[in-house]
Amino acid sequence: MELLTTDEMARADELTIADGTPGFELMRAVGRAVADAANDLAEEGPILVVAGRGNNGGDGFVAAAELAAQGRDVSVILLCDRATLKGDAALAAKGWKGEVLPCDPSLIGSPALIIDALFGAGLDRPVKGDPKVMIDAINASGVPVLAVDLPSGINGNSGAVMGAAILATETVTFFRPKPGHLLLPGRSYCGKLRVIDIGINDGVLSRIGPKTAENNPDLWQDAFPLPRVDGHKFTRGHAVVLSGDIAATGAARLSARAALRGGAGLVTVASPRDALAVNAAALTAVMVRPIDTAEEFAGLIGGKVNACIIGPGAGIGARTAGFVKAGLAAKRSLVLDADALTSFADAPDRLFDLIKADPEAEVVLTPHEGEFSRLFSDLSEESETQSKLDRVAAAAKRSGAVVLLKGPDTVVASPDGRAAIASNAPPWLATAGSGDVLAGLIGASLTQGVPAYEAACIGVWMHGEAGSEAGPGLIAEDLTEVMPAVFRRLYDRLGIPY
Numbered sequence: 001m002e003l004l005t006t007d008e009m010a011r012a013d014e015l016t017i018a019d020g021t022p023g024f025e026l027m028r029a030v031g032r033a034v035a036d037a038a039n040d041l042a043e044e045g046p047i048l049v050v051a052g053r054g055n056n057g058g059d060g061f062v063a064a065a066e067l068a069a070q071g072r073d074v075s076v077i078l079l080c081d082r083a084t085l086k087g088d089a090a091l092a093a094k095g096w097k098g099e100v101l102p103c104d105p106s107l108i109g110s111p112a113l114i115i116d117a118l119f120g121a122g123l124d125r126p127v128k129g130d131p132k133v134m135i136d137a138i139n140a141s142g143v144p145v146l147a148v149d150l151p152s153g154i155n156g157n158s159g160a161v162m163g164a165a166i167l168a169t170e171t172v173t174f175f176r177p178k179p180g181h182l183l184l185p186g187r188s189y190c191g192k193l194r195v196i197d198i199g200i201n202d203g204v205l206s207r208i209g210p211k212t213a214e215n216n217p218d219l220w221q222d223a224f225p226l227p228r229v230d231g232h233k234f235t236r237g238h239a240v241v242l243s244g245d246i247a248a249t250g251a252a253r254l255s256a257r258a259a260l261r262g263g264a265g266l267v268t269v270a271s272p273r274d275a276l277a278v279n280a281a282a283l284t285a286v287m288v289r290p291i292d293t294a295e296e297f298a299g300l301i302g303g304k305v306n307a308c309i310i311g312p313g314a315g316i317g318a319r320t321a322g323f324v325k326a327g328l329a330a331k332r333s334l335v336l337d338a339d340a341l342t343s344f345a346d347a348p349d350r351l352f353d354l355i356k357a358d359p360e361a362e363v364v365l366t367p368h369e370g371e372f373s374r375l376f377s378d379l380s381e382e383s384e385t386q387s388k389l390d391r392v393a394a395a396a397k398r399s400g401a402v403v404l405l406k407g408p409d410t411v412v413a414s415p416d417g418r419a420a421i422a423s424n425a426p427p428w429l430a431t432a433g434s435g436d437v438l439a440g441l442i443g444a445s446l447t448q449g450v451p452a453y454e455a456a457c458i459g460v461w462m463h464g465e466a467g468s469e470a471g472p473g474l475i476a477e478d479l480t481e482v483m484p485a486v487f488r489r490l491y492d493r494l495g496i497p498y
Ligand SMILES: NC(=O)C1=CN([C@@H]2O[C@H](COP(=O)(O)OP(=O)(O)OC[C@H]3O[C@@H](n4cnc5c(N)ncnc54)[C@H](O)[C@@H]3O)[C@@H](O)[C@H]2O)[C@@H](O)CC1
Pocket: 010, 013, 023, 026, 027, 028, 030, 052, 053, 054, 055, 056, 057, 058, 059, 118, 119, 120, 121, 122, 123, 124, 125, 126, 127, 128, 131, 148, 149, 150
């Protein structure tokens, strides 16, 4: 599903209004949807609506009137003087026939549910003073909260907490989710997210042209590689994974096994001679070749090889950088992870220039935050004006590669401006070697000819699903072993027979 920035959402509203649906109609649809969600969350007991001065507050007034008409016991707290409300919000407040209470936290009481309609997309500065006191008091009350559009205080574009934010039980948003619903910390403040149809036609999307999406199969199913009936292992492609020295071979083996499990037809570990026996003893379906130098590596991948995974356990320095250069020179699809990235920390532009020299290059960089800041030091910090999404998008543009920044909200960005945010990764994926498996899974799709952006998105999503499938207590080795179950669930979801 597409994600809309707050500006893009405002544009969707404008286009819908221009096409003949009055803005107040949209607000009424929102208010009714909020009332439905409130009834689901609290079947009985009093409901308190806390409204702000903008249209988010207007949604709150519509919901309050709707719930009262259904016989619910509703009260409303308003952040400002009722007489100062404007436009649709003022119209909505007129429809509320009850009392309006002032912004005093002692009036919260102990309702069954609080509807948070303080701020939505219009939040444009840090929350201070009265609204902050109110938000803190709502959070401290222990009462379940239904947030309208966004938990108040969460920035819809970045997911940042602007001073203070409502910790919602559930959030109802409209038409399409916003990046702030998926990016941390915003996602953690939303509780369960409901996306409601309020009568905005999907046709407006082609006029808006959103570039950001949620990372799930809807985004990449057309690119997902399926084995052909008349195929053989070479049609599924050959991946080469570079091994580290004798003390650091496990990471490459994890990547190699993941590449094979992920669907590569053949996988070879390129191993230093001193580690050959260790690798050979530990591998079965994955092949091993003795490779000590970048020249030997170039020779190996110059043959029938589609993609290379370089970095896991590879060692930091000129040697690994030389293998990366060989991979780029051979025009193979590449996953550059871990040490392959850090090996360019002293001169990242050298790497980017090499990547950009071939506009057709299919290269995925897979840093975690530490590696990311080594390559993109000026993009290492999140700020009010620079979300994780902005940082990764800028990194992709600068490097000429698809960049994936790991975490609970892994972002994949393409130099052409597309970006995807994943929200399916469970926290127990944060375990040694998990990233090596991710590199292998991305390599699996690249090997089968999937373009870098889709390959990265597919790998991230499958990795998250594998984490859920293996469950708490998993170690990296488990991720590769649950891949058949992940494939089966995906095939079922896409309606592909097997
Ligand atoms: N036609 C539309 O545009 C629709 C808008 N809808 C609702 O309208 C919301 C957006 O409405 P608005 O643009 O009026 O914005 P909001 O209602 O989110 O808030 C804007 C108001 O809050 C003030 N404000 C912003 N940050 C503040 C802070 N930190 N401290 C104190 N005051 C602050 C602004 O000055 C402005 O007065 C959406 O989130 C959605 O809930 C829906 O009703 C659907 C239709």
